[in-house]
Amino acid sequence: MHPGDRNDQEYERLAHDFEDHLRHGYRYLVRRIGYRAKAFNEMVTMHGGVGAVQRLLRGRDTSEGFARLWETNMLQHSVEASVLRPEYEPLFTDDERATARRRLEDHQFDVDGFLRQVG
Structure with missing residues (x-):
């Protein structure tokens, strides 16, 4: 499975799970x-x-x-952090994942610590 294979059922299931993850995170941030x-x-x-996250990463x-x-010390809920979660790795290219990691690290976010927690 890889990002370009849009007809793959496993990719579609994973993409749906990722979107659910984003929407759940959105609702959490509204409350929090x-x-x-x-x-x-x-x-x-x-x-x-x-697609939305890929557009954000291209910015x-x-x-x-x-x-x-x-500003609210909540980068673990950013789309960049979500991209790096091991379960969603197949949805994104190495370049997209590198961009997400760089943005987080540029803001002193402990990416490796986060990945240990979610992995």
Whole structure:
């Protein structure tokens, strides 16, 4: 299974699980810090979870949502952290995963510690 194989049933199941993960995280952040990411929700609805995150990762800079999560010490709930979760590795390219890791590390997030916790 790899990101380009859009007809693969396992890929589709995993992509659906990833989108559920994103939506669950969104609801958690609304309750926890009152953060309503309307534009992100619209992107997910329009492009699916994987497509929305790929668009965010192609951006030169981090998103407004990333900044908000960094300010509230909640980067473990960022899309960048979600991309690095081992169970979602097949959905993203090595370059996308490297971008996610770099953004987190640039903001002093302990990526390896996070991966030990979720792995």
